[in-house]
Amino acid sequence: MARSSDDKYNKILQAAIDVISEKGLDKTSISAIVKKAGIAQGTFYLYFSSKKALIPAIADNLFTITLEAVKDEIQGKETFWDVLEVVIDETFKITDAYKDVIVLCYSGLAIDYSMEKWESIYQPYYEWLEDIINTAIHNNEIINDINVKWTARTIINLIENASERFYISHEQDNSLNVVKNEIFNFIKRSLFRG
Amino acid sequence: MARSSDDKYNKILQAAIDVISEKGLDKTSISAIVKKAGIAQGTFYLYFSSKKALIPAIADNLFTITLEAVKDEIQGKETFWDVLEVVIDETFKITDAYKDVIVLCYSGLAIDYSMEKWESIYQPYYEWLEDIINTAIHNNEIINDINVKWTARTIINLIENASERFYISHEQDNSLNVVKNEIFNFIKRSLFRG
């Protein structure tokens, strides 16, 4: 949904991400955002209807980045397991890079109970993985008595949670590679068609 | 941590849960809480240092309830898989009952980056499940080449996420039982020692 053509829209969005990452959502004022963006107070409202409208926009931006990164990386990968590895790698990478923004998204999530908006943002990501899974089933790479929709969502959640526990909750008893391996195997054992 | 002996502490806590569940954290004022609790504005601050201090207390309360419910239900269950079923059942039950509070906890999570507090609240739950897993490994019920700590956390996250997607995100394409089954099997396939 990003109006990438519009200079100011993105300037504001980036300024918002920067300031909120640093200060947290609550302590971030519009005035701090516009100051960083180098625009006037009132101009903000020409591009966003309210402060709350920032959050879905930020989340949307984040998911676009994630999905694009994943799609980029899977070029040439053939098996489902290669794709899974890429998804894990990229999710960890992006979680590390955007941890503050992710936390913000969680807090934004609670505002207005805007779950629907949330779901619609995730939608393309879910659907993309559903396709991948269906292909894998078709190719006899993975078992077929699963609910594809539910499994796509579960896998994404699983990986996201693991990476958040690693980078945000600092649950770092194990090295990055150990954790990535653990999650890869956890999923593989569950889905692999032996 | 629950000072169940302290009348007023719990009165405030319950009022806070009620009001926040209804209105959301942002739109909940202390004055609404104290009004519901039937105490004076200042009295709130004798029991909680600030509005933010409510959130860990509420979360703590929620986890105490969950863990107690689980422990209650597993009386007499023998196998790991029975226990897993109970954990799934209870998690879904409590997610349903406390969905508003759970959302609030997520948003609270972002305030002050208080991840440490968060972790310490989950800790007993994690440790309890680690014990269960270790026993299951010992009994040859599940495979043994897993990282127990990481797996305990992952299972809990997995189940919580599934139930939240079901009750909070209203991802209800499938019936409750189908979903519960799906998650049970997802985990079982991954851990079962055939």
Added chain:
Amino acid sequence: MARSSDDKYNKILQAAIDVISEKGLDKTSISAIVKKAGIAQGTFYLYFSSKKALIPAIADNLFTITLEAVKDEIQGKETFWDVLEVVIDETFKITDAYKDVIVLCYSGLAIDYSMEKWESIYQPYYEWLEDIINTAIHNNEIINDINVKWTARTIINLIENASERFYISHEQDNSLNVVKNEIFNFIKRSLFRG
């Protein structure tokens, strides 16, 4: 420092002086000031960073008035003693007119131990009198074995205290003229070069 061009700044300052004079600093709320000034609550904070920031501004305003009044009146006066008389006259006049504000300044003085600010406000007044004294020494009107800086400060304090005792502490056993005379002579006896 008076931004006489700025309409609102002065409107607030005047309203603050009025309200504080009437009610005292402690019992004066910002809301009373803005009400009197005919502006919104938030507007106050566009011009003053806090309630406390009013006090130096008020004091500054008061001193500017005093010094200007004195300078106005000494036009054409030739001797040091004529000038001293004017200083006494004007100090008493202004003390009478602004007694409430002066009391407020004393109390404000204690807030934040902001003595430095205080000193910098007095500075131009002190320096002006130092010049007068130096000229008087040069003209052989007064003795020359004094510390000019210290003496300037002392004379101003002496006169201010006398007028405050008269108008604020109501130490009015003697008529205004008697008191003025007493102080004039006290100083003259001390400094006159016979």
Added chain:
Amino acid sequence: MARSSDDKYNKILQAAIDVISEKGLDKTSISAIVKKAGIAQGTFYLYFSSKKALIPAIADNLFTITLEAVKDEIQGKETFWDVLEVVIDETFKITDAYKDVIVLCYSGLAIDYSMEKWESIYQPYYEWLEDIINTAIHNNEIINDINVKWTARTIINLIENASERFYISHEQDNSLNVVKNEIFNFIKRSLFRG
């Protein structure tokens, strides 16, 4: 007025002086005072009718100390000029020791416009100096065409202000002795019967 027999009264008074000296009047709460005094919140009100009632009590305490110190030191001094020297010495000494309390008294001065109370506290000090001056006139040490009451007040104010400028406003261009000398001579030149 000091109920020196009453243990708790003085314990509170001393705690108040300590806390207020450190934090300033505004930021000092009764709760901090009672905590320091080691008594209960309510007990404060058995000895002082309100927070404001503290200030005259503190001031009274300060003046009692000052006057006693002066009286102590003038034992055996014969001339008015010896006494004047003692008054200067002791005033500077006490100003240095109690600067924070003095500042507090200034700010308290503005509360309630309680000038009358103020005057009554100073009264014994003023009267004591009037007696000294009358004796000096009688002994032909100083000139006789002065208003004794006014002069007593003026001398005390003069010395107090000089010492406050020195210790509180840090007007320390000159050494302590230079300043003391300056003030002694300023007064002597004004009053000496040559």
Added chain:
DNA sequence: AATGAATGAGCTTTCATTCAT
């Protein structure tokens, strides 16, 4: 489209004081 001064509702928090024990 862009500005930024002005708005004013509404919040959290403090704290002097009370009173039942």
Added chain:
DNA sequence: AATGAATGAAAGCTCATTCAT
């Protein structure tokens, strides 16, 4: 006399939003 939990009024300040320019 002493306590200290409870009170609740009161106030400073913030900040999302508006609107005249």
